[in-house]
Amino acid sequence: MNKLKLAASVLALSAMAMPASAADIKIGVISILEGAFAALGQDGIRGAELAVKEVGGEVDGKSIEVITMSSDASPDSAVNAARKLIEQDGVDMIVGPLSGSEGLALRDLSKSYPAVTFLNGSSAAQDTTLRDSSENFFRFGGDGAQWMVGVGDYAYNEMGYETVAVIAEDYSFPYTQVLGFMSEYCKAGGKVPEKFWTPIGNKDYSSVVYSIPQDVDAIFVALGGADAVNFLTQYSQAGGDKPIIGGSITIDQSILDSKGPFKKLLVGAPAGTPTVSDYDGEEWKAFTASYTEAFPDGFSAPSIFAHHYYMSAKAAMLALDEVDADLSSDQEAFRAALTDLTFVTPTGGTMRLDENRNGIVDNFVTEVFEREDGTLGNRVVKVVRDVNQLLGQDKETFLAAGPVSRDNPSCP
């Protein structure tokens, strides 16, 4: 029991020794720096730091400090990280988080801290901004549905797939991705007779592989990382030969580089994504050059996470500059500037926000191709500009369809 007393006095002592920082404006960045996502999460931090570096670490004579915090992909840890940044480090704004459910959690948290501005990192759940949005939560990027725009149309009209089976992980981000694909695909006339939802981190896909109907024309696979490799390996080993359509995080370079017989299934596979590492647009090349110069130990090109954290932090820098770095009266002027901001994104489009403070973005339809040396890469087949969160639909009908889930949307 004595230790309790000791602990109490240690607590009291350390409370007096709180770190004081000299920076005028503090930006907290939340990303996943532990576990399976650590390398990608680190790239998100690079994106945010790059935007601050580009303005020389200060706006209108006010110095800017970046304070990073790690979450572990769970909403609880993102909330704890944000609370520490706000209450202990006294940040003025937060850039982050990385994944979907964390974004929903921070959106809810932001309502308790009206004096802090939240700028979403790369989390892409739909309801973060669409339903129950928060006045001080901004997303300078798209949601998972926006990231699939163009693919459904391409699959039906260009590839001629009339029925498609869906295999996706069982949580909010893949639901949103499936919505983005299906809303276009079903409208074009396609059918989705069967959807398979698997737990994240699933190892054995045999029951799914053998349940895929024989008469579908293709499979839409919205799995990420090891899940995608496991499924594709088991599917091709079982003799599966249906063409693949990929989600935004399904066919990344690490899958294209991995060994396995499934690679032949992937050649020609279309996918939707907001970020193509080797896109040859002028702005993207400039962005990549600036990224590699600032971070020689980073990836060879910015990832989707660096790209999105960069856009949020850049928006903050531009808005700060517009209001002469004035954050007084609960950041009112700063938020108004954010709301009306337009700027050219690294993909060459014009970023601006809709009424729910969600980005109107560019999206790419890519296709896997085989290089001369036998390795695989992604190339852009279509760029769709000005994709909004309602996917071009009427707001009433879009909202009336209800939140995404296992059974919504549906077109069997």
Place this chain on the structure above:
Amino acid sequence: MKHAAILTPLLLLPLMLNDFWLTQVATRALILGVMALSLSFLATYLGVVSFAQATLAGVAGYTIAYFGPNTVGVGTELTFWLTVPLALVLATLSGAIVGLIARRSRGIYAIMITLAIGVAFFYFTRQNYTFFNGWTGFSGVRAPMIGDMSLRDPLPLYLLSLAIAVIALVLVNSFVRSPLGLAIQAVRDAPGRVLALGISVTTPIVAAFAFSGFLAGTGGILNAWYQERVSSFSVGLGSIIDLLIIAVIGGLRHPSGAFVGAVVFVLLDTFAVDLIDRERFNTLIGAVLLLIVIAAPNGLQQLVTDWGTRLRPTPPQPAPKTTN
């Protein structure tokens, strides 16, 4: 006297600390302490290490979320005068069920059975949308309002957690002195003899698990109010291991060890990231925990008690009688 010396500084703590320290450190440590107490109670008095305590806390937390105000539109809202007792009853019942399942196993086998229950519950919450809302879980869980004051405000939540921590410690202390508590310890020491006396072994084991479920449930309710959310992550392997770490570094000799462990754990968890390069903070946490386990195999609580005894002036020994 002794208790007043400990309680007074704790009651004065809100005067010295800002909201961050009060809520994120002190309150969180008290809540985790109550949850870890349920584990160290079982380990100390029944001799069983249970990995299902985060699950039992989760049962209570999910009950609060499902029958309380939340922003995900799942469940029915009842008044908290009903949900709090309901959550405690369900957590206690779940504890009893875990006890029934694990009653015949000891040591590593009990660990495996309770771990299996914990992990099964975790995957169930992640897959089930009707009751648990799957991966995302419940957000916007609000603590009850008493008049104009929310129990989630820093001071009320701290005082509530402190009161519950004290009550939990007192409960454990008196429970282990009751006939049933003594029977539980007898089962720990010599199950064969207990049986030979004609006393059923099952009843004390199930009762001990049910009581630990009640403790864990109390912590689970506070945790749901503190986090303002419950999700599959709250009952995952991470939470299960956190509780074990807290109980072990605090020490299993005395129930109060759980709170000592919780304070150290929360301080590390919150501030390791400030002390070291941001990518390496988990290494620091691991290293400190390792050091504690090596330097204080019986936990920090025991270490401090030992030091106390050593530093206390020893009464002069009577001169040894010399025999000629």
